[in-house]
Amino acid sequence: MQHQTERLIHQLSQLLGQIGPLKLACSGGVDSLTLALLAHRSLGDQALICHAVSPAVPTEATARVQGLALRHGWRLQRLDAGEFADPNYLNNPYDRCFHCKSNLYAALERIAAEGGDATLVSGTNRDDLDDYRPGLIAARRFRVRHPYVECGIGKAEVRRIAAHLGQAELAELPASPCLASRVQTGLPIRAEHLGFVHQVERALTEALRPRVVRCRIFNDAISIQLDPESLQRLDAAKEHWRAQVQGLAAPLQLPGPVRFDPYRMGSAFVAEGESAP
Structure with a gap:
């Protein structure tokens, strides 16, 4: 397994060297941060690591990017991609991610124009191609390259690469x-609602240390979704947490009661032509 991981690192490093000067869209997750480590190692200052800051990005992700950039000496560019000024994004249609990524890549392109020719690069991995990801349509329009995809690397391999690079905490992220x-498709995206979501998830993370937690806003309820073990541990304190969440939601006039559900990936998404749950 170690030999295979070293081979993948070599393959990625060669590809990044061939790409040359690049602008990497770095969200603060394991995929883009691991790629940033390799891009900087391969290209030095020819790799510009770009991190968009907005109400949709958890503050922990921004802190993670800044911490690694400082530790490893990356060229880091923080930016506002402008999606919160785009009604197409704020209306939260089924292809919201297309509008989000279109704003992001347009902003990166403007940075690239100021610094000379550079290729736009993302941390999309092979497994991402199996999901409905309208952001990939935007990536094609902006000629974004996906080194993991080009090397046939999926999520598990990315985690192994991160661990091999000495980033154990990142590998387990x-x-x-x-x-x-977290907001049901068709409900408008509002910065204050995302702040509420983040506040609830942080509080539950600190109290329960769950494997997964999501605070989802539906048209008729707020759903706190947890892995089965954490949901069971929460059982005795449900009413306490219900009151806490309702207290935070009340000033925002969010809809419906607070309920506690098993985690279901992507459950706030409503595909084109489907009805809301």
Whole structure:
């Protein structure tokens, strides 16, 4: 397994060297951060690590990017991609991710124009191709390259690469899609609602240390979703947490009661032509 991981690192490093000067969209997750480590190692200052800061990005992700950038001497560019000024994004249609990524890549392209020719690069991995990801349509339009995909690397391999690079904590980092994914498709995206989602998830994370936690906003309820073990541990304190969440939700006039459910990946997404749950 170690030999295979070393081979993948060599393959990625060669590809990044061939790509040359690049702008890497870095969300703060394991995929983009691991790629940033390799890009900097292969290209030095020719790799510009770009991190968009917005209400949809957890503050922990930004802190993680800044910490690694400082430790490893990356060229880091923080930016506002401008999606919160785009009605197409704020209306939260089924292809919201297309509008989000279109804003992001347009912002990165503007940075690239200021610094000379550079290739836009993302941390998309092979497994991402199995899901409905309208953001990949935006990536094609902006000619974004996906080194993991080009090397046939999936999520498990990315985690092994991170561990091999001495980033054990990064290798174990749970998946955490943007906070806008917690809002049911068709309900408007509002910065204050995403702040509420983040506050609830942080509080539950500190109290329970769950394997997974999501605070989802539906048209008729707020759903706190946890892995089965954490949901069981929460049982005796459900009413306490219900009151806490309702207290935070009340000033925002969020809909419906607070309920506690088993985690279901992507359950706030409503595909085109489907009805809301």
